[in-house]
Amino acid sequence: MKVPFSYLERQFAVSGPGESPTLTDTIFEDLKRFVVSGDFTLGKSLVEFERKFAAHEGAKHALGVNSGTDALFLSLKGLGVGPGDEVITCAETFIATAGSIAQSGATPVFVDVNDEFTIDADRIEAAITPKTKAIMPVWFTGNAPDMDRILEIANAKGLKVIEDSCCAIDGAYKNRKAGSIGDAGGFSFHPLKNLNVWSDGGMITTNSDELAAKIALLRNHGFKSRDEVEIFGYNSRMDTFQAVVALRMIDDVAAVTDRRIAAARRYDDALRDLEGLIDIPRRSAHIRHVYHLYMLRVKDRDGLLRHLQENGVEAKIHYPIPLPYQKACAHLGCKKGDFPKTERDCDSIVTLPSHAYLTEDEISYAIETLRGFYGK
Ligand SMILES: Cc1ncc(COP(=O)(O)O)c(C=O)c1O
Structure with a gap:
């Protein structure tokens, strides 16, 4: 199964002969x-x-x-x-x-x-x-x-x-x-x-x-x-x-966003027991988090990323290099150690495909694939 990161082909499909307009x-x-x-x-x-x-x-x-x-x-x-x-x-x-x-x-x-x-x-x-x-x-x-x-x-x-x-x-x-x-x-x-x-x-x-x-x-x-x-x-x-x-x-943006949030909650619920392997950020009741990126900190990030990708789950990293350490920022004089949490994140984050156009089966498959990597 393939779990795509991008939803554009699904969102913007055109109708076939005899189908209702998209x-x-x-x-x-x-x-x-x-x-x-x-x-x-x-x-x-x-x-x-x-x-x-x-x-x-x-x-x-x-x-x-x-x-x-x-x-x-x-x-x-x-x-x-x-x-x-x-x-x-x-x-x-x-x-x-x-x-x-x-x-x-x-x-x-x-x-x-x-x-x-x-x-x-x-x-x-x-x-x-x-x-x-x-x-x-x-x-x-x-x-x-x-x-x-x-x-x-x-x-x-x-x-x-x-x-x-x-x-x-x-x-x-x-x-x-x-x-x-x-x-x-x-x-x-x-x-x-x-x-x-x-x-x-x-x-x-x-x-x-x-x-x-x-x-x-x-x-x-x-x-x-x-x-x-x-x-x-x-x-x-x-x-x-x-x-x-x-x-x-x-x-439709509120409904689309609700579906995005629902996908994120499915991941949260299915991964919460993997404490120590996966760090799910705290979710706050006073915030409507729209999950533009469904991002987690994980153990052995590079291994997990490879495993997900090899098994069709299009996970990504946003972003692997701390912004202050990019060449474009060199003149600002930031140095390694200045932003410990950003550095930790860049080494341990993974973004799972999570959006309004995934099927329940695709999310289940992504969850199983991720859990499988940790032998869970
Ligand atoms: C946090 C943040 N700021 C700014 C932008 C820039 O938006 P645009 O790509 O429309 O210029 C983006 C785009 O992804 C973003 O994620």
Whole structure:
């Protein structure tokens, strides 16, 4: 049996002769109507998608941009972060978190992770310097950082908070949706996200009218009107084409996410007794963890990974090299030993295929294959 990591072939299958239309068939029909309308740039469907996304994430404003990376970068720019500033973020994350900070001209300052794959909030204060301008906590794996503590620190020190909620569409912390808690939130619609488009796309959420107005300028060359340019900006609009695609999926995102969560719970329940071999991070009742990645710390990770892959279970590692030790970060002067928990994770984590499109049998097979490796 093969247990695929990617679900795109299943999600976007087209119907065969005589079969009822699939999601893809419906989107094709929408796109036919859209293409002949010529409404490509900041079009009506984008405005509608932004309205729906803002309502979905419980934020006052949502602005479509061309990727999650740009969502973070433009949020930083919009909040006035730039050269000479420092932004505190988590050492265990995808490169784009730190990349967006570097792109803004600011310096990423890494803080080690806790046991739940999010920033260790107790270590943030020690990383603050007179240059610190913002904190960028990451909803890594789809799990919420300790937002109460982070906001408390940020408020006391006058720092901005930009949530990297790229992995956490539909996630929540104490009944507040991802991206609606800090000053701004950045989301990704990359194909392997739980609301995914047919290329790249991103969204910035904010409750600030002022920031929304600034980002509306920044993402569109600084245009105030057709002929007036207020500031230098970027071409970073979300394609209306992608908004047409996303509009067909946004109403189902909670249900898709529920199925993702159900798959993760099946793994949790079936693996909990393997204590000592497998370390399942603590699950918190006040967090809606959306399991963008179903990640565990395991004994003999490389052996297990090989065993899973050889038996058709497409497990992966996110990510094997601590971000601060990547060559791109060499100028930051981080050294081995600075981030012990991130290092431990990079050597022991494995991501199992876990998503809304797996069958019960496939999950059972993945569980049996994993248990079999440990002779259980
Ligand atoms: C934590 C995190 N931040 C930022 C991004 C960047 O999003 P995008 O690929 O849409 O630029 C990703 C994408 O996977 C991510 O996982």
